[in-house]
Amino acid sequence: MNISSVILGVAPADAAGVGERLAALAGVEVHALVEDGRMIVTIESASDGATVDTFEVIRQMPGVLSASLVYHHFESDPDEEA
Numbered sequence: 569m570n571i572s573s574v575i576l577g578v579a580p581a582d583a584a585g586v587g588e589r590l591a592a593l594a595g596v597e598v599h600a601l602v603e604d605g606r607m608i609v610t611i612e613s614a615s616d617g618a619t620v621d622t623f624e625v626i627r628q629m630p631g632v633l634s635a636s637l638v639y640h641h642f643e644s645d646p647d648e649e650a
Contacts, residue, residue, distance in 0.1 A: 569612065570619045573639035574626065576607040582631030583607070589629055593622060605633070616642070 578586045583601055590596050590609060595618075600608040609626070613619045619640070627635040 569614065569643045570616060571639075571641045571643075572611045572613075572619050572623070572637060574609045574611060574623065575636045575638055576609055576626070576632055577634035578605045578607055578631050579633060580605040586629060586631040590626065593625065596622065596626070 576586070580603065583605060586607070587598055587601065590598050590607075595612040597610050597612075598607055599610060600606075611619055611622050611626075613622060623635065623637065626632060
């Protein structure tokens with residue numbers, strides 16, 4: 569399990585649309601939106617590759633001006649370690 573936190577800079581006029589597009593992505597959750605267009609988002613995924621793919625989709629979304637990965641945590645699945 570990968571959990572990543574991302575800070576987005578979005579055009580304030582596009583914030584609602586960006587929020588809707590983010591909500592449609594599996595494993596993505598918006599936790600906060602500041603009036604100036606900053607968003608705090610988490611990505612949960614099964615692998616590093618899936619995290620990178622989702623981050624790239626977000627980074628290229630219309631209305632997203634910047635995307636910064638600020639935290640990444642990985643936990644192995646205890647069932648897979650046996």
